[in-house]
Amino acid sequence: xxxxxxxxxxxxxxxxxAIVLAACLSQISFFNNLEHKVSDxxxxxxxxxxxxxxxxxxxxxxxxxxQSLNISPPFPRSLYAEFIRNLNEAGAxxxxxxxxxxxxxxxxxxxxxxxQAARESGNVxxxxxxxAEIAGGTVYEYPIPPVSPISEPSExxxxxxxxxxxxxxxxxxxxxxxxxxxxxNEVSYYALAVLAAKSLMGLSDSEISQTDEELxxxxxxxxxxIPATFLINxxxxxESFTYxxxxxxxDDEDFDIGEFDTDIFDMxxxxxxxxxxxxxxxxxxxxxxxxxxxxxxxxxxxxxxxMPGVEVHAHALNTIxxxxxxxxxxxxxxxxxxxxxxxxxxxxxxxxxxxxxGFLALLLIVVYSLVAYFGFSSFNRIFPFxxxxxxxxxxxxxxxxxxxxxxxxxxxRYRQTFQKYVSQSVVQxxxxxxxxxxxxxxxxxxxxxxxxxxxxxxxxERLAPEEVVSRLSEYLTEMTEIVLRNDGTLDKFVGDEIMxxxxxxxxxxxxxxxxxxxxxxxxxxxxxxxxxxxxxxxVPYFDIGVGINTxxxxxxxxxxxxxxxxxxxxxxxxLGARLExxxxxxxTRIIISEGTLKAAGDSVIARELDSVKVKGKDEPIQIxxxxxxxxxxxxxxxxxxxxxxxxxxxxxxxxxxDCLREMNKILREFPTxxxxxxxxxxxxxxxxxxxxxxxxxxxxxxxx
Numbered sequence: 001x002x003x004x005x006x007x008x009x010x011x012x013x014x015x016x017x018a019i020v021l022a023a024c025l026s027q028i029s030f031f032n033n034l035e036h037k038v039s040d041x042x043x044x045x046x047x048x049x050x051x052x053x054x055x056x057x058x059x060x061x062x063x064x065x066x067q068s069l070n071i072s073p074p075f076p077r078s079l080y081a082e083f084i085r086n087l088n089e090a091g092a093x094x095x096x097x098x099x100x101x102x103x104x105x106x107x108x109x110x111x112x113x114x115x116q117a118a119r120e121s122g123n124v125x126x127x128x129x130x131x132a133e134i135a136g137g138t139v140y141e142y143p144i145p146p147v148s149p150i151s152e153p154s155e156x157x158x159x160x161x162x163x164x165x166x167x168x169x170x171x172x173x174x175x176x177x178x179x180x181x182x183x184x185n186e187v188s189y190y191a192l193a194v195l196a197a198k199s200l201m202g203l204s205d206s207e208i209s210q211t212d213e214e215l216x217x218x219x220x221x222x223x224x225x226i227p228a229t230f231l232i233n234x235x236x237x238x239e240s241f242t243y244x245x246x247x248x249x250x251d252d253e254d255f256d257i258g259e260f261d262t263d264i265f266d267m268x269x270x271x272x273x274x275x276x277x278x279x280x281x282x283x284x285x286x287x288x289x290x291x292x293x294x295x296x297x298x299x300x301x302x303x304x305x306x307m308p309g310v311e312v313h314a315h316a317l318n319t320i321x322x323x324x325x326x327x328x329x330x331x332x333x334x335x336x337x338x339x340x341x342x343x344x345x346x347x348x349x350x351x352x353x354x355x356x357x358g359f360l361a362l363l364l365i366v367v368y369s370l371v372a373y374f375g376f377s378s379f380n381r382i383f384p385f386x387x388x389x390x391x392x393x394x395x396x397x398x399x400x401x402x403x404x405x406x407x408x409x410x411x412x413r414y415r416q417t418f419q420k421y422v423s424q425s426v427v428q429x430x431x432x433x434x435x436x437x438x439x440x441x442x443x444x445x446x447x448x449x450x451x452x453x454x455x456x457x458x459x460x461e462r463l464a465p466e467e468v469v470s471r472l473s474e475y476l477t478e479m480t481e482i483v484l485r486n487d488g489t490l491d492k493f494v495g496d497e498i499m500x501x502x503x504x505x506x507x508x509x510x511x512x513x514x515x516x517x518x519x520x521x522x523x524x525x526x527x528x529x530x531x532x533x534x535x536x537x538x539v540p541y542f543d544i545g546v547g548i549n550t551x552x553x554x555x556x557x558x559x560x561x562x563x564x565x566x567x568x569x570x571x572x573x574x575l576g577a578r579l580e581x582x583x584x585x586x587x588t589r590i591i592i593s594e595g596t597l598k599a600a601g602d603s604v605i606a607r608e609l610d611s612v613k614v615k616g617k618d619e620p621i622q623i624x625x626x627x628x629x630x631x632x633x634x635x636x637x638x639x640x641x642x643x644x645x646x647x648x649x650x651x652x653x654x655x656x657x658d659c660l661r662e663m664n665k666i667l668r669e670f671p672t673x674x675x676x677x678x679x680x681x682x683x684x685x686x687x688x689x690x691x692x693x694x695x696x697x698x699x700x701x702x703x704x
Contacts, residue, residue: 587674
């Protein structure tokens with residue numbers, strides 16, 4: 001077979017594999033969930049809608065309401081009746097309750113007054129919900145309407161309308177979809193916003209229906225996603241609609257709320273026309289109500305407030321009234337994109353070779369992302385993200401892998417020659433570039449890791465020299481394997497100390513994360529070695545401390561022109577070594593700098609140790625103890641992270657007793673926790689002898 005024929009087969013095989021992988025992986029639920037996160041980002045980038053329905057307002061049972069009325073919930077239903085009457089006198093178009101009245105009041109007259117006020121106004125929609133029970137493996141749904149005076153006709157009086165307030169969340173608890181309704185015993189029950197839209201549009205029961213793909217409201221056809229839901233096109237973040245306090249609607253000249261009485265509602269009614277022709281939602285808006293939701297505009301990592309459920313209903317109604325319906329790209333188009341992008345990317349790799357092809361792969365992903373965003377922001381169309389990205393990535397990787405394999409035979413000879421003298425990563429860089437390192441260096445942001453053995457002297461005194469050498473060799477071999485497995489470059493051994501570099505000579509962005517992963521795996525592996533050794537010999541094994549720092553440092557061949565020495569130097573390197581030594585003082589195993597914590601991302605779970613000045617540094621730095629990687633057990637998270645952070649805040653506020661209390665909670669479950677012990681000692685010292693007013697919580701270390 002000719003060389004050209006083999007290349008054609010290789011190209012075809014790589015493309016077919018890429019198509020299959022992209023199509024299959026994009027349908028995995030994990031990536032489907034990540035698709036939601038991508039659409040959340042698109043919401044935030046797009047920002048608020050310019051043409052929302054400004055007639056929608058929200059009246060909240062908020063903190064000022066509870067403070068002014070000084071009544072513990074539930075409120076007397078006569079207050080809600082007064083609320084309805086006042087709003088109708090002020091010209092409200094419709095009043096929509098996101099409040100449940102499922103149980104009769106102790107005083108039946110209260111229920112009757114509320115029902116009578118609603119009947120007289122004729123523009124009130126109450127809230128109910130759907131409950132569910134499981135019996136014999138079958139889920140049975142049942143409606144939970146408002147109390148009977150509201151929801152059931154009797155003695156010639158009509159019942160009031162009521163809609164469902166069930167709000168489904170996705171697997172990450174974000175609310176992106178709105179529940180349309182359901183049918184129980186051949187009776188249709190619709191959601192609050194759907195029922196409100198029906199009333200506002202003046203539709204009859206026959207003018208609202210559903211198909212498998214759409215909700216039909218008169219001449220509006222709303223695309224459905226997942227049975228019985230549609231996508232909410234949020235008009236903006238929290239408080240996109242104007243909020244008013246419930247108590248302000250009651251506060252007219254006839255209603256006395258004591259010291260907070262202002263008669264503000266009379267101004268709204270007679271002078272400002274605040275509620276004239278308004279669509280009024282009323283619901284709980286305090287965090288204590290538990291009716292708060294995560295929505296796409298919210299970024300929980302920035303501590304943003306959650307949106308009250310009543311505003312979610314308002315956004316759903318706004319979506320219907322403005323006709324700005326979100327829809328997803330049909331699955332047929334999604335699968336058609338995959339082979340097209342695979343072939344384009346594969347051709348570029350073969351034409352421009354892997355390095356340039358990699359840049360074009362990133363460019364192609366960026367271009368597609370921009371197209372997808374433009375489709376969302378301009379046409380309310382949600383494009384798939386991961387299927388096209390997988391197609392580009394797998395096509396690039398597959399074709400690059402084939403080209404790479406064909407070049408390896410020639411490189412093998414060079415690898416066998418040089419890997420005896422330098423690390424495999426340095427060898428790989430030389431092979432990729434075709435150039436061997438020369439004397440000199442360059443400044444780069446990297447991460448450096450130092451680890452050193454604790455109690456090694458006492459350990460070695462109990463054993464014969466041969467046994468000490470054997471144990472040390474075993475330890476260094478295992479730790480070196482972990483360093484290399486996480487793409488670290490083993491710089492050197494200094495006695496029993498290990499120094500490793502991350503991010504050079506092969507450059508990668510997540511070097512801090514890889515260094516932290518290395519440290520965590522080193523501690524885990526050392527525990528296994530210790531357990532095995534202690535069970536066999538009964539002699540206590542040694543422990544280690546690890547220090548990690550990320551920052552600018554000079555990297556390269558910094559030896560002589562006669563002797564090659566690939567290493568790093570600089571203040572950031574020295575700081576990494578200092579951090580390793582601080583483990584003895586804090587009773588910890590892994591200490592990382594603030595720069596490392598920020599660069600490593602959310603995968604690293606750490607807690608603040610202190611603000612310190614180390615030898616050679618004039619400015620204080622924040623240092624952290626690494627607790628875990630990706631996740632930690634719930635109890636440890638609750639105490640060693642959450643309770644500890646609470647205690648640290650008390651400490652910084654000079655609340656010594658509160659800090660002491662929280663730290664003692666930790667020690668009850670984790671009696672060997674070094675930082676907790678340290679802060680207990682500090683608190684006791686400060687309680688006995690308080691620090692001066694100008695006290696700064698900075699600890700200076702003058703030794704290395």
